[in-house]
Amino acid sequence: MSDITAPIAEAALRPGRWGFRLSVLLGVAGVVVLAISVAAVLVAGVGVWGNNIPHVWGFDLIAYAWWIGIANAASLFAAILVLRRHGLRTAVNRFAEAAALAAILSAAFYPILHLGRPWLFYWTLSYPNRMELWPQFGSALVWDFWGIMSHVVVTSLFWFIGLIPDLATMRDRAAARGRIRAARAYGLLALGWRGSVVHWHRHQAAYRLVAALVLPLLLWAQTVVALEFATTLVPAWHQARLPLHVVVTGLPSGLGIVLALAAVLRLALSLERFIDDADMDLLARLVACAGLAAGLAYAHELLIGFLEEDGTTRAALKARVLGAGAPAYWGAVLLSAVLPQILWFSRLRCRTAIVIPVGLLAAAGVWLDRWSIVVDGLLRDHLPSMSRGYTPSPAEWGLLGGTIALFVLVLLLFGRLVPAVSMFETRHEESEAEAEEEER
Amino acid sequence: MSHPPPYGLMAEFSGAEAMTEAVRAARAAGWARLEAYSPYPVPEAAEALGVSAAPVGYIALAAAAVGAAISAGAAWYVSVHLYPVNVGGRPLNAWPVFMPTTYLVAILWACAAALIGMLALNGLPRLHHPAFFARGFQRASEDRFFLFLSAEDPLYDTEETARFLRGLAPLRVSEVRSS
Numbered sequence: 291m292s293d294i295t296a297p298i299a300e301a302a303l304r305p306g307r308w309g310f311r312l313s314v315l316l317g318v319a320g321v322v323v324l325a326i327s328v329a330a331v332l333v334a335g336v337g338v339w340g341n342n343i344p345h346v347w348g349f350d351l352i353a354y355a356w357w358i359g360i361a362n363a364a365s366l367f368a369a370i371l372v373l374r375r376h377g378l379r380t381a382v383n384r385f386a387e388a389a390a391l392a393a394i395l396s397a398a399f400y401p402i403l404h405l406g407r408p409w410l411f412y413w414t415l416s417y418p419n420r421m422e423l424w425p426q427f428g429s430a431l432v433w434d435f436w437g438i439m440s441h442v443v444v445t446s447l448f449w450f451i452g453l454i455p456d457l458a459t460m461r462d463r464a465a466a467r468g469r470i471r472a473a474r475a476y477g478l479l480a481l482g483w484r485g486s487v488v489h490w491h492r493h494q495a496a497y498r499l500v501a502a503l504v505l506p507l508l509l510w511a512q513t514v515v516a517l518e519f520a521t522t523l524v525p526a527w528h529q530a531r532l533p534l535h536v537v538v539t540g541l542p543s544g545l546g547i548v549l550a551l552a553a554v555l556r557l558a559l560s561l562e563r564f565i566d567d568a569d570m571d572l573l574a575r576l577v578a579c580a581g582l583a584a585g586l587a588y589a590h591e592l593l594i595g596f597l598e599e600d601g602t603t604r605a606a607l608k609a610r611v612l613g614a615g616a617p618a619y620w621g622a623v624l625l626s627a628v629l630p631q632i633l634w635f636s637r638l639r640c641r642t643a644i645v646i647p648v649g650l651l652a653a654a655g656v657w658l659d660r661w662s663i664v665v666d667g668l669l670r671d672h673l674p675s676m677s678r679g680y681t682p683s684p685a686e687w688g689l690l691g692g693t694i695a696l697f698v699l700v701l702l703l704f705g706r707l708v709p710a711v712s713m714f715e716t717r718h719e720e721s722e723a724e725a726e727e728e729e730r
Numbered sequence: 731m732s733h734p735p736p737y738g739l740m741a742e743f744s745g746a747e748a749m750t751e752a753v754r755a756a757r758a759a760g761w762a763r764l765e766a767y768s769p770y771p772v773p774e775a776a777e778a779l780g781v782s783a784a785p786v787g788y789i790a791l792a793a794a795a796v797g798a799a800i801s802a803g804a805a806w807y808v809s810v811h812l813y814p815v816n817v818g819g820r821p822l823n824a825w826p827v828f829m830p831t832t833y834l835v836a837i838l839w840a841c842a843a844a845l846i847g848m849l850a851l852n853g854l855p856r857l858h859h860p861a862f863f864a865r866g867f868q869r870a871s872e873d874r875f876f877l878f879l880s881a882e883d884p885l886y887d888t889e890e891t892a893r894f895l896r897g898l899a900p901l902r903v904s905e906v907r908s909s
Contacts, residue, residue: 416808424813427805428827436831440838447841451848455871459769462868481855484862485870487753487766489852491776495783496848499790500841507837514830717873718770721746 309558314702320695324399327688331403338685344524344668345680350404352660353690355515355536356543357397358441359656362508363544363580365390365445369508372452372501382569384712385555385704386548387449392700393544394442396693401434403689411435430518437514444507448500454493455714458483512537519663526606526667531594538587539659541580542626546652549573551701553642553649555710564711567640574639577649581630584656588623606667615666618658625655737908738763738880739891740864741900749875750775752898756879759894763880767861767870789847790840797839802832865904878906 330338341348368386402411414435416425425432457480465473483489516533552573556565595607610619630652633639665680704710743749746768753766753775766775805828809815814822849855861867861878870876877898879891888905895903 416804422813424808426813426815427809427831428817428824433830433834436834436838440834443838444841447845451845455770459871462871466868481849482857482859483854483871484859485767485769486852487768487772487775488779488781489854490768490771491773491781492783492786492848492851494771494773495786496790496844499787499844503837503841503844507834510830510834714770721770 310702310706314699317695317699317702320692321699323688324692324696327685327692328399328403330685330688332408336404336406338683340681340683340686342680345665347404347664348680349682349686349690350400351515352657352664353693354397354400354404355512355664356653356657356660357393357400357693358512358515359536359540359660360544360547360653361390361393361397361441361445362512362537363541364393364548365448365504366508366541367545367548367576369448369501369504372498382548382552382565382573382711384449384452385551385701385710387445387452388701388704388710389547389551389697390544391445391449392697392704393547394438394445395700396697398438398442399689399693401438430514430521433514434518437511440507441511444500444504448497448504451493451497451500452712453708454480454483455485455490456709456712458485459713460709509537512540524606524667525602526610526663529594529599529603531590532663535587535591539584539622539626539656542577542584542630542652543656544653545573545577545580546626546630546649548649549577550646550649553646555705557642558705564716570645571636571639574633574645577652578630578633578639581627581633581652585623585627588627588659606669609669610662610666613669615662615669618662618666622655622659622662625651626653626659627655629655735908736881736888737860737863737906738878738882738886739888739895739903740861740867740906741877741879741895741898741903742866743875743877743900746770746772746775746875748899749877750778752877752895752900753778755898756877756894759885761879761883761885763883763886765861765878765880767867767876767878769870769872769874772875785851786844786848790844793843793847794836794840798832798836801835802828805831860906860908864906865902874901 339348339350341350364386368383368390371383371386402408405411413423414425414432457476461473461476461480464470464476513533513536516536519527520529520532522528549570552565552570556562556570592607592611595603599607609615629648633645633648638644668680741752743752749766749768750772753764756764757778757780764779766772766779768775802825806823806825809824809828810822816822861876864876864878866874867876877895877900879886879895885891892903892905
């Protein structure tokens with residue numbers, strides 16, 4: 291059975307190839323851009339962004355809602371796989387969790403930076419202070435603070451609990467090859483795991499419990515972002531359906547990214563045996579389903595907006611759909627809802643060259659939808675002094691590009707330092723398959 | 731130089747079935763201080779050892795209740811006593827708007843408690859354990875299954891116990907020293 295563990299563990303233990311080193315280098319360069327963009331905001335203030343009145347939110351909220359959507363769909367996917375004990379979970383849930391974690395790290399930059407004085411972010415915590423100032427628990431901003439923090443901590447815990455036994459395997463393999471320093475590092479992180487049957491039993495209970503708790507948390511994390519919009523008076527935002535819209539349209543982005551990542555991992559780490567064609571097939575069909583759900587959400591938006599809402603909402607929606615905002619709106623519909631439908635064709639969904647761009651473009655489409663809501667929702671304002679447009683500045687582009695680079699870099703390092711596929715679950719699954727064959 | 735005292739005997743098996751059978755046999759023979767090791771979860775063996783995972787859930791539930799109570803209590807105390815803000819005459823104790831943070835903190839505490847409780851019940855983290863002295867034990871994290879009978883058990887007798895373990899058809903039986 292060590293032919294199961296070996297290829298996965300080797301991917302983490304063997305020296306890096308030039309392609310990997312080049313990718314890391316590019317990732318690091320992108321993170322330098324991120325650092326410069328963050329420094330610009332810290333030194334000069336949010337004035338370096340294109341935000342103005344009425345466009346108080348721009349890239350900061352677009353990218354935040356987008357990253358949270360990616361994180362949500364990726365961890366929703368991982369949690370459901372763990373809970374359903376689905377065969378696919380052995381192959382893809384580890385890096386779906388890692389993708390969720392990396393996406394939240396990227397998301398966390400935006401709400402903190404857009405505070406204006408980011409170094410005072412801890413004022414949203416309730417703690418006794420000399421100013422006798424306390425946060426407002428009725429504020430969506432305070433909910434958001436707790437939402438992001440719980441999201442970061444719970445996703446990290448979910449990922450780490452599943453990783454503990456695999457870190458122990460890495461420790462033993464590194465020790466067997468005489469790499470004592472690597473063995474010590476993995477050993478410390480494995481917390482002294484020795485594979486006791488009793489420990490496994492409790493470990494599985496804790497893993498499944500946290501997976502179950504991730505589900506209600508996810509719905510809430512995305513809903514809070516949307517509630518912040520819905521509690522304002524901007525016509526396009528002030529709708530009870532917004533939380534549902536943001537949750538549902540978030541699905542193609544996260545699942546698309548997981549699909550593209552699975553395809554890249556198969557190629558780059560030669561894990562075709564562990565992420566097999568059936569896995570890719572199922573994942574691609576899930577992305578197509580998510581696209582369908584997003585399509586329904588867009589249709590619902592039009593139906594409710596044009597048939598039921600009042601005149602101001604209708605005017606705002608008209609400006610988004612038919613006016614100057616049309617490219618972003620229809621781009622979102624095309625990329626996140628229509629394009630994924632080609633994955634229903636089995637000839638197309640088994641080809642890496644098709645699957646990777648479709649997955650990434652679905653995520654890009656969701657980004658366009660966030661742009662359409664945040665920026666183009668304000669296209670039609672009702673005071674002449676407020677008809678200013680919004681153009682993102684280089685500092686904002688730097689922040690977006692930089693967080694994407696951070697996401698890629700974190701995933702590259704995950705793929706390199708820890709097993710990309712859960713080893714203990716693969717062992718378990720293959721032993722079950724062998725037992726079934728013997729019975730036959 | 732005297733030998734360190736024996737810690738117990740370790741039997742190595744090639745499959746989960748053989749190890750589970752061995753655990754059942756040892757339990758039937760009256761062994762109480764025993765441990766089994768496997769590279770992946772073996773629920774049947776855990777059942778034979780008579781362990782329940784329910785305490786992990788109870789710990790998480792209790793933590794969720796405590797976290798929720800602290801969060802809701804803090805929101806109420808801050809909003810009503812420490813920093814009352816009159817927003818258009820709305821009541822200070824507006825408990826529905828305290829629920830989002832209460833809900834999030836309850837989940838946060840439950841997840842942290844599930845991990846910490848699982849580790850505490852397992853006696854982890856620890857830097858070392860005598861089981862790692864057993865020959866070939868590093869394969870317990872890869873493809874081998876082990877049954878360990880502790881020297882602290884009243885039934886323990888080096889010769890007698892080794893004979894008992896060999897009767898279970900293991901790949902090998904080795905003595906584990908405590909240091």
